[in-house]
Amino acid sequence: MNRQTRGYCYLAAAMALVGSTVVASKIIGAGLPPFTATALRFAIALPCFALLMWACRARLPKLGRRDWLLLAAQAIAGSVGYTTLLIAGLQRASAVDGGIILGTLPLVTAAIAILLLGERPNKATLGAIAGAGFGVWLMTRHTAGAGGSSSLIGNALILGAVVCEGLFILLNKRLRVPVPPLALSAIMSGFGFVFSALACLTESPWTHSVSRDALMAVAYYAVVPTVGGFLLWYAGAARVKGSEAALFTALAPVTAVGLAAGLLDEPLAPAQLAGMACVLGAVVLLGWPARKGRREFRSR
Numbered sequence: 001m002n003r004q005t006r007g008y009c010y011l012a013a014a015m016a017l018v019g020s021t022v023v024a025s026k027i028i029g030a031g032l033p034p035f036t037a038t039a040l041r042f043a044i045a046l047p048c049f050a051l052l053m054w055a056c057r058a059r060l061p062k063l064g065r066r067d068w069l070l071l072a073a074q075a076i077a078g079s080v081g082y083t084t085l086l087i088a089g090l091q092r093a094s095a096v097d098g099g100i101i102l103g104t105l106p107l108v109t110a111a112i113a114i115l116l117l118g119e120r121p122n123k124a125t126l127g128a129i130a131g132a133g134f135g136v137w138l139m140t141r142h143t144a145g146a147g148g149s150s151s152l153i154g155n156a157l158i159l160g161a162v163v164c165e166g167l168f169i170l171l172n173k174r175l176r177v178p179v180p181p182l183a184l185s186a187i188m189s190g191f192g193f194v195f196s197a198l199a200c201l202t203e204s205p206w207t208h209s210v211s212r213d214a215l216m217a218v219a220y221y222a223v224v225p226t227v228g229g230f231l232l233w234y235a236g237a238a239r240v241k242g243s244e245a246a247l248f249t250a251l252a253p254v255t256a257v258g259l260a261a262g263l264l265d266e267p268l269a270p271a272q273l274a275g276m277a278c279v280l281g282a283v284v285l286l287g288w289p290a291r292k293g294r295r296e297f298r299s300r
Contacts, residue, residue: 007239011248014232017225019255022090022098023263024217024225025083029091031214034084035200040215041083042193044222049186052227058182067175071184075191078168080199083192085161093154096266099256100135101158103279106249107132108159109166117170128282135278138271185230250283 001009028037052058063071090098107129113119121129136159172184179187237245257276260266 003239007236007245008248010232010236011240011245012236012251014229014236015248015251016255017229017232018252019099019102019257020259021221021225022086022095022102022256023259024221025087026090026095026098026260026264027217028214028221029087031211032087032218033200033203033205033208034087034091035080035196036203036205036208037087037214037218038080038083038196039193039200040218041222041226042079042189042196044219045226046186046189046193048223048227049182049189052231053182053186056182058180060183060187061177061179063175063177063179067177067179070171070175071179071187072191074168074171075188076195077164077171079188079192080195081164082161082168084196084199085157085164089154089157089159089161091154093151093158094266095260095264096257096268096272097151097155098158099253099260100272100276100279101155101162101253102256103250103253103276103283104132104136104159105162105165106283107279108162109169112163112166112170124285128285131282131285132279135275135282138275138278181230181234185226189226250280253279 032040086098110121110125111129114121114125136155172179233245236248253276257268257272261268
């Protein structure tokens with residue numbers, strides 16, 4: 001197996017683990033309150049990242065007050081907001097719907113950049129956003145008939161989680177001093193633990209009975225997708241082009257839907273399959289201008 005092929009395998013495995021977080025969050029939501037589960041996740045992940053930093057002799061960069069505030073905002077949005085909204089949403093909606101909505105992340109990020117940062121979209125970007133929106137609309141039609149208002153609220157919460165992750169990505173681009181990926185993960189875990197631990201006091205976690213399955217799912221989420229997914233993704237990204245690595249993000253929703261149907265025995269309705277096709281097609285369309293530009297550049 002050559003270097004590039006090994007990179008593809010690492011990236012595919014990383015995105016499969018990301019997809020599995022939807023099923024894990026579904027199990028967690030059945031046995032733990034969202035903020036409590038999030039605090040436990042980061043309480044487990046933080047020592048793992050600290051150990052990795054020690055083993056790699058990595059150091060935290062020197063940052064100014066503005067960058068530390070941006071990192072705190074990133075943690076509130078991408079670490080705490082994403083995890084808690086995903087768990088809360090999956091308490092009300094199906095994991096299949098959650099997996100499909102997860103696939104809208106590249107489109108949601110592009111839409112946020114247009115609305116909040118004033119970026120000028122091209123026709124392909126607008127078409128991709130419209131296609132993903134149509135896919136989500138197809139799912140909401142199915143949801144309205146199958147799960148009622150509770151599922152609609154759940155889908156809205158999951159979409160909110162995706163928006164939080166989009167904000168995380170865009171805030172990271174505003175840092176004046178670049179933070180290496182391993183250090184960024186450790187910082188996010190530290191901030192995420194502090195913020196979610198404070199927020200979980202509102203849930204009075206000591207009054208809840210905790211299921212064994214939920215605790216195992218939290219441990220899995222913290223160690224395998226969070227830490228293991230990080231190692232696999234950056235090992236793969238180091239072996240392939242950035243544009244190629246980005247395409248593998250489309251595997252996350254496919255894996256999530258497949259695991260939801262296989263492990264949780266959730267049915268796949270035609271509207272859900274059509275919605276997933278629209279979302280995946282939109283992601284491909286979003287990446288098309290970049291691929292076209294690279295071909296034109298190589299031809300010159």
